[in-house]
Amino acid sequence: xxxxxxxxxxxxxxxxxxxxxxxxxxxxxxxxxxxxxxxxxxxxxxxxxxxxxxxxxxxxxxxxxxxxxxxxxxxxxxxxxxxxxxxxxxxxxxxxxxxxxxxxxxxxxxxxxxxxxxxxxxxxxxxxxxxxxxxxxxxxxxxxxxxxxxxxxxxxxxxxxxxxxxxxxxxxxxxxxxxxxxxxxxxxxxxxxxxxxxxxxxxxxxxxxxxxxxxxxxxxxxxxxxxxxxxxxxxxxxxxxxxxxxxxxxxxxxxxxxxxxxxxxxxxxxxxxxxxxxxxxxxxxxxxxxxxxxxxxxxxxxxxxxxxxxxxxxxxxxxxxxxxxxxxxxxxxxxxxxxxxxxxxxxxxxxxxxxxxxxxxxxxxxxxxxxxxxxxxxxxxxxxxxxxxxxxxxxxxxxxxxxxxxxxxxxxxxxxxxxxxxxxxxxxxxxxxxxxxxxxxxxxxxxxxxxxxxxxxxxxxxxxx
Amino acid sequence: xxxxxxxxxxxxxxxxxxxxxxxxxxxxxxxxxxxxxxxxxxxxxxxxxxxxxxxxxxxxxxxxxxxxx
Numbered sequence: 001x002x003x004x005x006x007x008x009x010x011x012x013x014x015x016x017x018x019x020x021x022x023x024x025x026x027x028x029x030x031x032x033x034x035x036x037x038x039x040x041x042x043x044x045x046x047x048x049x050x051x052x053x054x055x056x057x058x059x060x061x062x063x064x065x066x067x068x069x070x071x072x073x074x075x076x077x078x079x080x081x082x083x084x085x086x087x088x089x090x091x092x093x094x095x096x097x098x099x100x101x102x103x104x105x106x107x108x109x110x111x112x113x114x115x116x117x118x119x120x121x122x123x124x125x126x127x128x129x130x131x132x133x134x135x136x137x138x139x140x141x142x143x144x145x146x147x148x149x150x151x152x153x154x155x156x157x158x159x160x161x162x163x164x165x166x167x168x169x170x171x172x173x174x175x176x177x178x179x180x181x182x183x184x185x186x187x188x189x190x191x192x193x194x195x196x197x198x199x200x201x202x203x204x205x206x207x208x209x210x211x212x213x214x215x216x217x218x219x220x221x222x223x224x225x226x227x228x229x230x231x232x233x234x235x236x237x238x239x240x241x242x243x244x245x246x247x248x249x250x251x252x253x254x255x256x257x258x259x260x261x262x263x264x265x266x267x268x269x270x271x272x273x274x275x276x277x278x279x280x281x282x283x284x285x286x287x288x289x290x291x292x293x294x295x296x297x298x299x300x301x302x303x304x305x306x307x308x309x310x311x312x313x314x315x316x317x318x319x320x321x322x323x324x325x326x327x328x329x330x331x332x333x334x335x336x337x338x339x340x341x342x343x344x345x346x347x348x349x350x351x352x353x354x355x356x357x358x359x360x361x362x363x364x365x366x367x368x369x370x371x372x373x374x375x376x377x378x379x380x381x382x383x384x385x386x387x388x389x390x391x392x393x394x395x396x397x398x399x400x401x402x403x404x405x406x407x408x409x410x411x412x413x414x415x416x417x418x419x420x421x422x423x424x425x426x427x428x429x430x431x432x433x434x435x436x437x438x439x440x441x442x443x444x445x446x447x448x449x450x451x452x453x454x455x456x457x458x459x460x461x462x463x464x465x
Numbered sequence: 466x467x468x469x470x471x472x473x474x475x476x477x478x479x480x481x482x483x484x485x486x487x488x489x490x491x492x493x494x495x496x497x498x499x500x501x502x503x504x505x506x507x508x509x510x511x512x513x514x515x516x517x518x519x520x521x522x523x524x525x526x527x528x529x530x531x532x533x534x
Contacts, residue, residue, distance in 0.1 A: 305517035312514050324497055336506035339499060340514055343491040343507075348515065354524040401513075 009075045009170035009224040013117065016059065016074035023059035023074030027052050027119050030076035034122060034168050041144050043153070043162035045081050046088055046123040052076070055119045062117075070117025071227055077171040078163045080156075081123035082130060083107040084204040092206040093128040093156075095139050096322065096329045107204025108239065109173055109215050109232045116231040121169065124159025128331040130175060130208040131315065131338065132156050133183050133403035138331035142385055147189055147429055151382035154184035154403060157218070161188040164218050165429075171228050175205060176214045178307055179377075179407025182419040185218050186377035186431025187403075189421040189458050191225045191448065192218040194407075196438045197414025198243035200229075201236030209314045210241075212307065212411055220459065222448045225418075226250040229441065243439070250445040258450045261443060262371045264293040266435070269300035270375040273405045275392045277424040278376035284422065285374055285432045288454050289447065295373065297366055303359045303409040308401075309344065309352035310412075316341025333400070360413045367437035372447055375406050377419040377431030410435050418444040420451050421458045429458060484508050 007015075015021040031049055038044045062069045079085065082092040084103035091097045105111075110120055125135055125143045135143040135158025143158040145151040146166035153162040157174025161184030164172050174181040176194040185192030193216045200215045207213050217228035230251050235244040265271075265286050271279060286292070316323075319338045327335055366373070379392045379402065389396040390403075397405075410417045415438060419431035432451075434444045451457055488508045492499050499507055 302521050305520035308517050309514060309521070320495060320497065327498070327500070327503075332503070332506070336503055336510050339492070339497065339503065339507045340510035342495060342497060343488065343511055344514055348518040351518060351521050351524055354526065355521045358524055 007170070008221050009072060009219065010227055012170065013071060013073045013075050017063065017069060019063070021074070023056035023119065024053060026074045027056035027076050027121060030121050030169060037166065038168060040149060041146055041162050041166050042141050043124055043143050043159040043166065043168065044078065044122045045091070045125050045140050045159065048085060048088060048120055048122060051087055052119050052121045055114065059117055059119065070115065072113065072231060073117035075118040075171060076121040076169050077113060077118050077173070078122040078124050078160060078169045079110055079120060079173045080126050080160050080175055082126065082175060082206040083110055083123070083173060085110060085120055085123060088123065090206055092130065093126040093137050093140060094330070096326055097206070103204070105204065108201035108236045110204070112232045113173070113228065118171065118231070122163070124157070124163055124172065126159055127156035128334045129206070129315070129319070130156040130177060130180055131334045132400055133179070134400055135159060135184070136385070138333070144385065145188055145382050148382065150384055151428070152187065152385050154187035154378070154382065156180040158184045160218050161185050161190050161192065164188070164190045164220055170220055170224055172218045174216060174218055175208070176216060176411060177209045177212045178311060178411055179404030181216050181218060182377050182407045182417060182431065182433060183403045185419045185421065187382040187429060189429030190218050190220060191222060191418070191420060191457070192216065193225055193229055193418045193441070193444070194411065194416065195229065195233060195441055196243070196416045198241045199247070199416070199439065199441070200232050201239040201242050203236055203238035207318070209311045210318070211314060212311060214411065222445060222452045223251070223254060226254060226445050245439055248442045250442050253442045253446050254449040256446050258289060258447050261447065262369065263289055263291045263447070264295040264370045264373055265291060266297055266373045266375040267294040268296035270297070270406055273379050273392060274376040275380045277381055277426050278379060278430055280425050281422045281430045281432050282374055282376050285420070285451060285456065288451060288456050291374065295366055295370055297373070297409070298362050299355065299359045300409045302355055303412050304405055306352035306355040306359070307408040307412040309348055310356065312337065312341030313344045313349040316344065356412055359409070363413050363415065364437070371436060371440070372443050373435040375433045375435065377406060377433040378403055379405055381424050381426055381428035381430045406433065414438060416441045416444055418448055420448050420456070422456060423458045484512055
């Protein structure tokens with residue numbers, strides 16, 4: 001079946017559920033496609049062949065016996081290689097983790113996708129320990145952007161975004177601390193969601209920054225993204241920060257439209273650190289939605305600084321014992337950042353936490369009068385592999401540290417943010433970010449669906465199974 | 466990870482001798498060895514981070530980050 005026209009996750013599931021394809025055939029085709037085509041992108045680090053075929057067979061058996069195989073029956077998906085997949089080593093992009101025994105259970109998010117019938121086929125490349133925005137991994141190599149392999153995929157969930165954009169899988173999971181789902185989704189041209197902090201369980205993942213880490217899906221269509229989010233969201237007692245607030249399913253709201261929603265463009269910082277291509281994408285999105293209101297969210301530049309300090313301090317502390325014992329086994333660029341974080345004065349960390357509290361109050365005030373904010377997701381489209389600085393409105397910014405400048409503030413205060421892929425005026429993908437108040441993911445999905453239906457969103461690679 | 470925009474990056478990456486000595490002293494306090502190969506990169510990175518603290522300034526003590534049992 002390899003080579004047939006593009007197929008979404010939900011279309012695949014429908015074929016499996018109705019007996020037009022078997023789950024084993026679908027998963028086999030995905031495995032063959034990864035083997036045949038991923039050499040160009042290097043998005044995948046581990047292929048779970050036997051396990052995937054066994055799970056696919058179980059889905060087919062369920063269908064044969066009349067059981068409900070789930071909304072994502074037989075859909076192959078990939079996970080960033082910091083998610084536990086039972087039977088495999090969870091490496092988090094590191095060689096140090098090779099010493100760990102294989103995981104004995106699946107991460108909660110993996111288990112929930114499996115419960116919906118989906119089949120995990122691969123783990124994907126990432127920046128070591130999620131520390132970075134480029135997926136130029138010293139151990140596993142660089143993941144290349146399927147839209148232009150001369151360019152980076154972004155990071156740190158770069159392998160997951162590239163696998164979806166290339167059409168190797170229709171769905172993937174990533175993690176987002178300062179933008180690590182949204183940045184690669186923007187650069188590769190996929191949809192990506194960082195849910196509200198605590199909405200999707202992180203149990204069974206290798207954490208990077210405890211107070212900032214989020215788990216979320218990437219997909220080629222809004223409906224696939226919503227199906228994956230609905231499957232993984234919800235309370236999990238195994239994650240200490242998991243929220244037990246009632247979850248609103250997002251699939252049912254996709255046809256509800258955006259009428260009546262109070263939408264505004266975020267100006268100030270969010271315009272100042274976006275280049276002409278990124279700001280043009282926001283302008284086109286606002287135009288499509290009939291939005292002419294702009295809101296300046298005060299303290300956003302300081303929020304980026306606070307997020308960086310908290311990230312560095314918490315990650316440095318988390319790795320301190322391991323840095324003492326095995327420093328030479330780290331990616332050199334990651335090692336220096338972690339060491340610096342471990343040396344930060346407590347006063348700086350606490351000042352960052354105070355700023356975080358103040359920024360939360362500012363943001364919540366904004367969302368009393370606004371339902372959804374629009375910003376670019378990244379300051380620019382994908383830089384070239386190995387490029388050190390990027391020019392944004394005449395300012396040279398460090399690629400490895402600045403691609404998250406528009407994503408960081410929302411992660412700092414745990415807001416849901418969904419990135420919609422547009423084709424930029426430079427011909428490359430560029431994301432537009434939709435941001436809402438905590439636990440208002442459904443609003444983001446409504447607007448994303450409107451933009452997709454209006455033809456504004458670019459299409460992903462489409463799986464070939 | 467991120468950094469304040471533009472030329473500020475370079476200003477913040479002050480790789481002075483004093484800064485290097487400070488890094489070594491801080492590393493000793495947490496029982497962490499830094500190789501000569503890493504010293505410059507760590508010093509520059511820490512200078513960037515201290516620069517972020519400058520960007521934040523002195524936030525109002527309220528609202529303070531609190532522990533809620």
